[in-house]
Amino acid sequence: MAHKMRCLLLAAFTLVATRALCPEPYEAVKSKCYYLELEEPRQWDEARTRCQELDGDLAVIHTCDDLGDLVRHIHMSQEEAPFNFSFFVGGTDRGDEGAWYWVDGTPMNMGLPYWGQTDGVHEPSGGEEQNCAELNKNNRYYIHDGECEKYAFALCQYGVVAKL
Template identity: 25%
Template sequence: MQWAAPLAVAVAALCFASVQAACPNGFTSIDDVSEGTSTCIRLVQSKSTWQGAKAMCEMFGASLAKLTGDFHQAAIEEIRKFPELTDEAFWIGGSDEKSEGSWYWLDDDPIPLGTPHWYPCNNQPNHGTDQNHLCLYTPDFFYHSLEQQRQIYSICQTDTI
């Protein structure tokens, strides 16, 4: 009977640990309330082009972030935890490079235009074929189209482990 209490504590600890989302080193677990899941993101504080950011995320075993639904807001809240990042823009994983005006995530899911994600005040996305890549732009972190050669930070995303 003396083993029953330690066994119960060990089982409870194991169950609790399995509920906690684990992320690879350098990534933070973010809850996607709309999906009821957790995903790991990394705020990459090294400026690069969109293609460079995509390659860097792949080097981490991740991809440029797909910020949909409430997960977009959760990522904004993560950025705002770091005051030094609130004046920066961040590449995320969308583009209309394949077909002008038709925006897609890297996994080929379509990106709906308009609110609540796109910046509403200057007709985003804009600038036609000059700006084919998706970013979160300061200070509001709505979606913005941007020219791919711009050097900005990025957000990588991967599944929990």
């Protein structure tokens, strides 16, 4: 009984400590704070503005673990993007076609296992027409380049220091 009580107390303490790590409306995913903004789909610039209004920015994904943790979180929290919408993240090659950077100024990792495929063609594949990164719902939330003017939901991250 004492062991069970210790486990319950540890679980409660961990939950409180994790919640304290992230301000509302963000949720802890490992050591980072994310918010899946599902109120309304927006264009990339509008999605970024929405995240900045919440003292964050569009999410940056530096490691395979970060990508896997986010995708698991999306599935486990049942916060899938409705219909065929995807989630915008903070990557872009605007201004320098083919040179992909996160909004924090770091270069994006290219190729597998980050980027997905469309009809057997590896992403990014949209050329000058598609300059904003998204986690593509139709390709298991791998990164794709999308049109910045299309509508998707914002995936915000707290603590991102914007340099772009």
